[in-house]
Amino acid sequence: MGGSIIPCRINVTGARVALLLTPKARQRCFRSIPSDPAGDSYFKAGVSAPAKGNKTNKAFTKLLACELGPRANAIRVASGGQARQKLTQIAGNPVQIKKRLKFFRGDLS
Numbered sequence: 001m002g003g004s005i006i007p008c009r010i011n012v013t014g015a016r017v018a019l020l021l022t023p024k025a026r027q028r029c030f031r032s033i034p035s036d037p038a039g040d041s042y043f044k045a046g047v048s049a050p051a052k053g054n055k056t057n058k059a060f061t062k063l064l065a066c067e068l069g070p071r072a073n074a075i076r077v078a079s080g081g082q083a084r085q086k087l088t089q090i091a092g093n094p095v096q097i098k099k100r101l102k103f104f105r106g107d108l109s
Contacts, residue, residue: 007032007042008101014074014091015098019043021060021084023051028059030067042085057081064090068100 009016018040020033025046033044049059057077065072070092080086090097 008098010094010098012094014070014089014094015101016078017043017088017090017101019045019086019088021056021086022046023049023056023084028063030063060086064088068097070097 007018019042022045025048027046028048029044029046031044033042045060045063047056047059047063049055061072061075061077064070064075068090070090074091076089076091078087078089
């Protein structure tokens with residue numbers, strides 16, 4: 001990702017989340033990575049769906065909805081549609097989203 005990416009930015013419509021998505025993972029997961037060797041921090045998600053068509057993104061949207069609470073249609077991939085590295089916009093109450101993300105990340109100031 002290259003250069004001090006903050007994994008979550010709260011905005012007026014919700015939150016924008018940086019993550020690395022792994023298709024065909026053994027198990028579904030959503031967790032935080034403090035930082036990689038380049039100094040970036042991000043969330044990591046794994047889904048069992050293959051990287052064909054839009055299956056991975058749909059499975060990922062369902063995973064985030066399950067873990068964070070918003071409806072699946074409130075989550076969209078803002079950039080990186082076919083890439084493993086994505087920015088995702090989660091629509092909803094920014095305070096509630098931040099509170100849910102703290103379970104995975106800790107302080108998101």
